[in-house]
């Protein structure tokens with residue numbers, strides 16, 4: 001097997017290779033990878049399916065429990081399921097103490113890299129020492145079991161310390177992405193009744209220093225967030241910030257003064273954290289996860305999907321403020337005792353090749369990112385990847401949206417050197433852990449399909465009208481059996497929990513909210529959100545499929561397709577398209593896009609209107625907010641835009657739309 005040296009890549013060579021690869025439907029694991037893989041038993045899914053509770057009990061048994069459970073799964077109050085009832089466990093004990101006691105304290109948990117090039121190696125022993133003391137400090141500040149602690153921090157090691165310290169004493173964290181405005185943080189603190197907020201003086205973003213503490217003061221006074229008693233401030237940028245007497249304390253000072261505390265045995269079903277979903281479809285939901293089941297799900301899937309070995313160096317580019325960061329930067333990797341890379345900055349700062357530079361420098365073996373980031377890298381050009389030696393990489397992951405085959409192949413060819421399996425992982429904030437993907441040493445990947453349910457999970461495609469199981473074809477994605485890391489409720493809103501997830505198919509079948517196609521091999525192809533299926537003259541078309549056809553045009557960087565009400569056809573397709581750097585939106589490009597769509601899908605899938613734009617409205621986690629694109633096309637007032645990364649994008653788009 002020869003591996004192509006990334007250094008020889010040019011745009012033309014890549015384009016030519018992708019055209020060839022687009023003909024290939026399946027990518028089986030390569031021999032060298034399969035030979036070293038952790039999971040090689042082709043019967044693993046069948047064995048788990050024969051007795052799912054026994055399978056999950058076996059996985060949970062890899063963790064350290066302070067008291068064994070009495071019952072693996074209690075469905076007596078479905079859909080309020082309970083896992084590992086009667087058991088007690090502590091998350092920070094499993095993520096830290098357990099490894100340090102086993103003599104692995106000197107192992108690096110995080111190679112942290114700051115955006116100005118600084119670096120810190122954070123060991124498991126260091127994390128334990130800080131976590132145990134900060135847990136003591138939180139207690140002294142009045143935080144007890146079940147109290148909510150808000151965390152609003154940049155990507156610095158202290159964010160991990162703060163999260164783990166909460167778990168050590170049974171406090172419930174509510175992490176809010178550091179890029180959100182203090183206003184939206186205040187809203188989430190108010191709704192969750194947070195008692196303490198852990199934040200920073202300021203954050204660095206692309207060479208600038210953004211003050212955080214002053215805006216916290218502005219938005220989180222006693223009127224706005226009456227529950228908030230204390231604010232702990234991490235000295236991060238060293239800027240001068242006002243401190244309120246009696247309320248505000250410095251992180252380093254309280255940590256210094258506190259005694260280390262032991263991990264508190266927690267009920268398996270004790271609330272672990274609240275996390276708001278990204279808000280691409282509706283107002284963000286406060287999703288509640290609990291202790292034993294969540295840690296079982298996050299650690300098991302992390303080990304299996306990333307084919308973990310002791311010498312791995314793992315890099316997940318997400319932010320801890322998202323579920324991906326919770327499960328696959330913090331809890332999964334730490335429970336598994338892995339070494340990770342944590343990067344503070346943006347993917348294009350200080351330069352557009354920073355991720356690849358870090359991969360080369362740290363010898364990263366497993367890399368996990370989102371389709372939107374892969375498409376951005378494609379847009380920036382192969383010259384940012386080519387100079388870096390990426391031969392240490394063994395596996396690549398994708399999460400967050402359906403990945404269009406071209407981006408998948410680019411990732412596989414340019415980043416992975418056609419050597420690394422790509423795992424397209426489907427899951428949600430609600431599922432807590434990966435549900436559908438390919439096991440990298442066993443299953444062939446099909447670009448554009450997430451793959452098969454992981455062992456212990458069952459996934460179905462159900463008919464939208466009749467609710468029957470679709471063996472092959474399209475329908476609504478559903479999970480017909482509870483799983484350990486499932487959400488337990490929506491925080492303080494059990495009615496919305498039931499109506500959102502369990503009204504459609506009843507209390508035993510979880511309604512996902514995505515539509516999907518199941519193929520003859522049982523692979524799941526996620527089409528999009530339930531409301532992302534477009535019905536043109538009675539023909540059901542998937543937004544993802546139309547987008548893939550558009551993105552296949554070499555000049556196109558990214559595209560989002562939505563439905564607009566149409567008198568004639570019921571719904572009509574509107575496509576928003578961004579072009580590769582420097583390309584003009586000529587009439588030629590538009591005609592070529594239409595020709596490709598007609599060729600690949602059919603004439604009726606041609607958009608009624610194509611809007612060329614510099615940028616698409618995205619959530620802070622990089623997802624395209626299609627509901628806003630629909631609002632623009634139907635000339636409605638825009639709904640909640642607070643989770644947008646760059647609100648000015650929608651103003652520009654509205655103007656473009658009106659220009660016709």
Ligand code: ATP
Nearest residue numbers: 277278279280281282400401402425426428429526
């Ligand atoms: P909200 O629920 O507030 O609208 P959200 O659904 O975007 O926000 P998340 O929980 O972060 O919040 O995202 C989960 C959704 O992301 C899934 O339901 C699915 O639509 C999409 N998704 C995630 N991973 C994949 C993937 N690998 N392939 C296809 N879609 C994916």
Ligand code: MG
Nearest residue numbers: 277281428513
């Ligand atoms: Mg969702």
